[in-house]
Amino acid sequence: MTSAAPSAAGAASPAASPERSARRRRLGGWIAIAVVVLLVGGVGAVLASVSQWAERGALDPESAGPDGAMAVVNILREHGVEVVVARDHTTARAALDGQSATLVMPDTPALSDEAVAGLADGARDAVLLAPRARTLRLLLHGSSPAGYGTAAPSSPGCDVADARRAGAIVAGAVYRPGDGVAACYPSGDGHALLVHDTGAHRVSAVDGRALFVNESLADDGNAALAINLMGRHGRVVWYMPGVGDTDLAGGAPTLGDLTPPWVSPAIVLLLVAGIAAAVWRGRRFGPLVAERLPVTVRASETTEGRARLYARARDTVHAADQLRIAALARLARLLGLGPAASAAEIADAAADRLAWDRRAVRGILIDELPANDAALVALRDRLRHLEEAVRQAVRPERNTP
Template sequence: MTAAAPPVGDPPPADVAAPADVAARGPRPRRGIAGWIVIGVVLLLVGGVGAALAGLSQWVARDALDPESAGPAGTGALAEVLREHGVEVTVARDRSSAQKALLAADATLVMPDTPALSDGGVENLAAAAEDVVLIDPRSRTLRLLLPGSRPAGYGSGDVVEPGCDLADAQRAGAILPGAVASTTGDAIACYPSGDGYGLLVHDDGSQRISAVDGRTLFANESLAENGNAALAINLMGRHPQLVWYMPGIGDTDLATKDPSLGELTPPWVSPVIVLLLFSAVGAAIWRGRRFGPLVPERLPVTVRVSETTEGRARLYARSRDAVHAADQLRLSALARLSRLLGLGPAASATEIADAAADRLGWDRRAVRGILIEELPRDDAQLVALRDRLSHLEGAVRQAVRPERNAQ
């Protein structure tokens, strides 16, 4: 290839040099700070909306058997029905407030399962009430408050009549029992189903204790079925005061005897951990990067576009890649011919070649060979192709703008 390599594309209108101030211009700190502020505000808004929705859902649907819950498993409907019948319903969420309300007047205690209370705590709480209704009876509460009774699985799934002489059950009528219990004591057993009974009642004259599956019968979604509502009113409405005990997670009288992590570790561990934390913070401050405004840095050198073009041409010459160099020449020629012929930027190489041939009256195959098909094998053929491209471009320019060329 000759020393002067062919041009690789359209020459730029002028030497382009990237200004140093453009390269050194850093990001605008105000815009960055404003973006972080907007992100923080959005996160706060999302957190606030989430907290509000969580609070609303807490009041709409609490735990199962909760008298302040309007969810399907809650008992808010039963609490309202009892109030309409003149019963004052007090919801106690800790043991002390429940005992205080029970000691203030003759009252009925409605108690779910209380795994966080000890046996003594359950017995003391029940002893303060005139009536006790176990709406989620388990083996421990049955053993403590209804001796001789135990869980017996679930009922047969059929609606059953009371099958006993208890007046409250007779007035309520038939129900569909859920969990059932059996007894060998002197408790009255009603609603036989499966291997047990849907209701157990023990009355010794001074206190009456009942056990019934409130999850199945007294929940909002099933209260209106069969005689469920009537049975609930008969069992819980015997006194003008009703204390509904719903224990919280921290309401317990069980003292844990397991040692804590602090008790198991030697006394010198905590000071050492604190010292290590302070050391880590100090090391981070000492060796950490100081954030601040970006420091402008000027470019070390400005490279002219003509030098870049010549350098690429020398690389083509050194690699002896005549085909690649011919492609670059043809791409530039096609772009110029497209502008001369008034074709759009989306015109293909074949369309440009055919338009040039039609304008000149030349053979289309010959023009396509020059612009597309012929592949040079060496430097001599590449130079010859360059000359033919230049001649073709000059002929098209002469045909398109004859008066300008004449001048």
């Protein structure tokens, strides 16, 4: 009785071990799936942030990329100009309040007409970078876009001192001036620089994407023009609108606002159903089955398996090639030819030995292609007949007395 208990425990231990191993494998599989999901989510978040940075990188004063404007900011600071970067219109308005400053502003489609005009009026100078039709109409008395200039450098051609000191530039976008607006750098159908100066307030418009970004600032007179337009006062407020910076009521509608109310619950339900189906129908691996190696497979089984594959694929040409390869090997041994003998040499040697037509023998061993199963069977019979004839010719049977 005392010796039976250890025996029973020892017998139960091996049975329990595979079950624990299987549970550990299943748990490890779910952990691996969770890790992969987290990694994919992290990579997606990184890519989304990178793409968002790329969208905001153009003319960004804190961006060192090719489309950024950090080089202009550094030059302004080297000249003793204070540069304040504002990411929303409220901060920009507060930085301009009571200051003799220059407002540098790209196009701001998310702001209302009143907000755009209020920002420009709060600065002593306003430099518009790549403005669109609305901003030109509001701040430059009816000016409008005129396409793009030519690739050739253009001289100032105006009385604006800042442009004349800067020298020639290669224009990007060009504009048509409105009433009372000075126009410089004629190119194509418009001018690359518009300036409206009342003495107490000045507004300039220029294509900063083509002239003031990091990769093109050193070309021609671009850097000089940027410093002349932006560095007239001791402070520059560079307004770079951030995501969601708007004063319009409601803002842009989101995807959830544009879809019916039942879409979101339906998506959640489909996701839950997909996960449940994966858990329900997913393949579950059991414990490994021990198999003694090496495994011996009979040659007849391999031959029959290949034959079934050829028959299922209806590949009569491939099957004929296998029959011919075997027949050529046997004929080469019967005729005393070496392993380097080609199929044509074996066929010619067999024809000479039998005094048959060489073309007929080559047709059997090389040239003829069976089009169907019946032709394949006929070729097999002809190969067998040829092989038997060569065997009789090489090793004729001796008559016994």
